[in-house]
Amino acid sequence: MTTEVSVATGHESGESGSAAAIRLDGVHRSFGSVHAVRGIDLRVEPGEIVAFLGPNGAGKTTTIDMVLGLTRPDAGEVEVFGMAPRRAIERGLVSAVMQTGGLLKDLTVAETVELTGSLFSHSRTVGEVLDRAGIADIAKQRVGTCSGGQQQRLRFAMALMSDPALIILDEPTTGMDVTGRRDFWSAIRADAARGRTVLFATHYLEEADQYADRIVLVRDGEIVADGTAAQIKARSAGRTVRATVPSLDESELRAVPGVQGLELRGESVLVHTTDSDAVARHLLTRTGAHDLEITAHGLEEAFIALTGRDAEGA
Amino acid sequence: MTTLTPENRIDAASRTVPPRGGLNVTLLRIELRRVLRNRRTMIFTLLMPVAFYFAFGNAEYGDDRLGAGNYAAYSVISFALYGAMVATTSAAASVSVERSQGWSRQLRLTPLSGFAYITVKVVAAMVLGLLPVALVYAVGQTGKAEMPGSAWITSAVLVWAGALMFAAFGLFMGYLLPTENAMQVIGPLMAFLAFGGGIFYPYPAMGSTMQHVAQLTPMWGVSMMAHLPLTAEGVQAWQWALNIVVWLTIFVGGAVWRFRRDTRRV
Numbered sequence: 021m022t023t024e025v026s027v028a029t030g031h032e033s034g035e036s037g038s039a040a041a042i043r044l045d046g047v048h049r050s051f052g053s054v055h056a057v058r059g060i061d062l063r064v065e066p067g068e069i070v071a072f073l074g075p076n077g078a079g080k081t082t083t084i085d086m087v088l089g090l091t092r093p094d095a096g097e098v099e100v101f102g103m104a105p106r107r108a109i110e111r112g113l114v115s116a117v118m119q120t121g122g123l124l125k126d127l128t129v130a131e132t133v134e135l136t137g138s139l140f141s142h143s144r145t146v147g148e149v150l151d152r153a154g155i156a157d158i159a160k161q162r163v164g165t166c167s168g169g170q171q172q173r174l175r176f177a178m179a180l181m182s183d184p185a186l187i188i189l190d191e192p193t194t195g196m197d198v199t200g201r202r203d204f205w206s207a208i209r210a211d212a213a214r215g216r217t218v219l220f221a222t223h224y225l226e227e228a229d230q231y232a233d234r235i236v237l238v239r240d241g242e243i244v245a246d247g248t249a250a251q252i253k254a255r256s257a258g259r260t261v262r263a264t265v266p267s268l269d270e271s272e273l274r275a276v277p278g279v280q281g282l283e284l285r286g287e288s289v290l291v292h293t294t295d296s297d298a299v300a301r302h303l304l305t306r307t308g309a310h311d312l313e314i315t316a317h318g319l320e321e322a323f324i325a326l327t328g329r330d331a332e333g334a
Numbered sequence: 335m336t337t338l339t340p341e342n343r344i345d346a347a348s349r350t351v352p353p354r355g356g357l358n359v360t361l362l363r364i365e366l367r368r369v370l371r372n373r374r375t376m377i378f379t380l381l382m383p384v385a386f387y388f389a390f391g392n393a394e395y396g397d398d399r400l401g402a403g404n405y406a407a408y409s410v411i412s413f414a415l416y417g418a419m420v421a422t423t424s425a426a427a428s429v430s431v432e433r434s435q436g437w438s439r440q441l442r443l444t445p446l447s448g449f450a451y452i453t454v455k456v457v458a459a460m461v462l463g464l465l466p467v468a469l470v471y472a473v474g475q476t477g478k479a480e481m482p483g484s485a486w487i488t489s490a491v492l493v494w495a496g497a498l499m500f501a502a503f504g505l506f507m508g509y510l511l512p513t514e515n516a517m518q519v520i521g522p523l524m525a526f527l528a529f530g531g532g533i534f535y536p537y538p539a540m541g542s543t544m545q546h547v548a549q550l551t552p553m554w555g556v557s558m559m560a561h562l563p564l565t566a567e568g569v570q571a572w573q574w575a576l577n578i579v580v581w582l583t584i585f586v587g588g589a590v591w592r593f594r595r596d597t598r599r600v
Contacts, residue, residue: 039346088443101346110445111349121436126371131364138360139444141352182444185346 039102041066041186041217042087047096049082056082058241059096064219066185069212071232072221073323079241080221084190087219088116101185112140112182117175117189125164129155129174132163137181144183153177154207169200176207187211189220193227205231225319237326244326253322258294263303263312265289276302355447357454365458368428375424378521379466383417384473386534396478400538401565403481408564410474411489412533415560417466418497419553420524423517425459426504430516433509433596448593452505459501460494467494485563492563496556499578502585503552509592527553538567549573552581 042064049057057079064070072080085091086098089105100108108114123132130146137143150156153173158166166174172192179187189208193201209231212218222228228235229249237245237252245252258280264287274282278295293299296314303309352358369375391409398405432438441451471490481489507520528534531553540548545568548554555577558569 090439090442107351108346109443110351111346112445113346113349114443116443118436118440122440124368124432124435124437126368127364131367135361135364136444138358139352139356139441139446141350141445178440 039099040064041068041101042219043097043099043102044083044087045097045099047083047086047093047098049079049086049091049093051082056241057086057093060238060241060243062236062243062246064217066217067215069209069218069231069233070220071228071235072219072238073223073225073228073235074221074238075223078238080238081190082241083238084116084188084219084221087188088114108186112142113184114186114188115179115182115184117172117179117187117192119191119194122175123163123171125162127163128160129163129166129170129177130159132174133177133181136178140182142183143181146181149177149180152180152207152211154203169196169204172196172200172204173207176204180211184216186217186219189218191221191223193222193224201227225323229319237323239326245322249319250316252326253316253319254294258292259296260315261291261293261296261299261303261312262315263289263291263309265303265307265309268307272306273299273302352445355450356445357447357450361446361454362457365454366461369425369458369462372424374517375421375462378517379417379421379424379462380469382420383413383466383470386413386416387470387473387477390534391474391479392477400536401481401561401567402485403564404478405536406477406479407474407481407485408536408538408561410470410479411493411561411564412536412557414467414470414474414490415493415496415553415557416524416528416533417470418463418493419500419528419556420521421462421466422459422497422501423504423507423520423524425462426455426501427508427511427516427520429455429505429508430511431514434512434514438596452593455505456498456501459504460498463494463497463501467497481564488563489560492560496560496578499556499582499585502582502589506585506588506592509589509596527551530554531557532561533557537561537569538565549577552577552585555581 040063042062044060044062047057047060048055060079060083072083074080082091086093087100087105089109098105101113105114127135130150133146133149137146137149146159147156150159153176155170155173155177158170161170163171163174176192187208192208193204196204205227208218220227220232232249234247235245235249235252236243258278266287268284268287268289270282270284273279273289273291276293276295276298278293278298279291280294281292283290291299300312300314303312387409391406391413396404396406396409400408429438467490471486504520508516511519513519525534530548530551532540532548533553537545537548537554537557555574558566558574559578
């Protein structure tokens with residue numbers, strides 16, 4: 021992945037060179053007696069779409085604030101494209117879409133975007149950005165009269181204005197209806213296809229599953245799993261193999277690598293395993309098993325297993 | 335993972351930091367437009383001073399002599415100053431709205447420096463402050479007001495310059511009051527101070543006890559300075575100068591203190 025990074029010709033190439041989009045190294049952050057982030061190590065490569073998934077209070081927002089330079093870590097290092105977060109912000113390399121606030125009600129949509137763009141040394145045009153966020157039709161409307169979904173798209177448009185290499189979204193679709201959410205994500209996806217790195221925090225499993233290349237699962241300020249949705253599902257509790265086996269030799273089956281448990285119900289057997297292939301192969305070649313079924317645990321189960329909480333829980 | 339080609343990659347090293355901490359003309363233009371759009375601010379800074387002039391300044395005692403001119407001229411200066419002070423204060427106090435709407439936090443995700451942000455607020459305050467001065471002085475030409483030509487000009491300049499002090503006051507209040515409508519608190523306070531400072535009630539017409547109290551209030555120094563081209567009756571220059579220095583120090587110091595607190599990286 022890192023080999024694709026283009027190096028600028030001549031100047032300052034060491035600065036961006038093969039730097040990760042985000043690099044967190046042993047990051048800690050406490051607020052009073054609350055240890056919100058407890059040693060997070062994370063490397064996000066340019067071009068990745070990463071979901072930062074975890075229940076509320078897991079430390080997602082604190083971590084994001086540190087990546088954005090809004091909060092400083094008590095210990096550890098945070099780098100964005102090989103530089104301190106504030107330096108990356110000043111260069112328009114990072115932008116963020118926050119959940120609420122951050123808009124002036126008495127400005128129009130177009131003015132808000134224009135103003136944002138004027139602050140950077142490098143920016144896209146207002147028209148282009150409004151089009152990409154799908155709000156060109158409300159350009160002249162006052163921000164205060166826009167719906168929640170429209171305001172969220174406006175925040176996205178503002179974030180696009182500096183043509184950032186990294187966009188960070190903190191629970192971006194909270195409060196949107198299903199259609200709004202889908203439209204919002206298709207805009208983000210289309211945009212990410214142009215080479216942007218995207219990190220989004222969410223506690224919606226489906227969102228993480230559908231829109232991210234990689235899911236980083238956090239709990240109590242720590243990363244508990246990191247991988248593709250499929251890897252995380254597998255890591256949590258593996259799969260269940262179910263089959264009908266006449267005269268099963270239980271001890272032989274238990275000896276198959278990866279088997280974690282057996283349940284026998286008459287002739288039917290349920291095997292919990294981290295290596296469903298090995299179990300299936302054993303059952304189909306060494307026994308007279310038939311009606312074999314393999315079920316993967318859903319992300320929902322993985323989430324609960326790994327975070328020890330309900331997906332929607334507080 | 336999305337495949338990246340050199341064409342669609344964003345090259346981090348090619349990006350630069352904007353000059354002047356992000357301060358630019360577009361930002362100023364939009365800030366001014368916002369301020370001018372605020373109907374309540376316009377009423378208090380333009381309509382009220384003019385109405386006051388007609389109601390009180392141009393009244394029957396307007397012809398009474400005072401210094402190099404008359405009471406009507408004194409009130410032109412007074413109400414222009416009041417309008418300008420409300421203008422600069424409310425333009426600067428808009429930071430409270432921006433803090434409560436999360437805009438200040440949003441700006442921290444841009445290159446805009448705190449210094450550039452404050453500069454925009456102060457420049458907008460000064461432009462807005464110019465409007466009531468121009469309007470009241472224009473209206474003042476039509477009534478009983480009378481003073482030498484040079485006094486019209488110098489007092490107008492002093493009014494405008496003096497009102498700058500209240501941009502600092504507005505910033506201080508804007509950072510101090512955790513509300514979206516800081517001006518609802520500041521407005522009545524300013525009217526009260528205007529009575530104390532010899533603006534709504536002419537200083538030369540006050541009794542001596544009242545004059546002693548007036549000298550301690552924050553609008554008094556500026557008011558005396560602005561009225562100087564017309565009359566310097568009974569006031570030593572060091573008195574109003576000291577008043578200005580002390581209050582300006584308090585306002586600027588307070589604004590800096592609150593601003594630092596607000597933007598401190600936690």
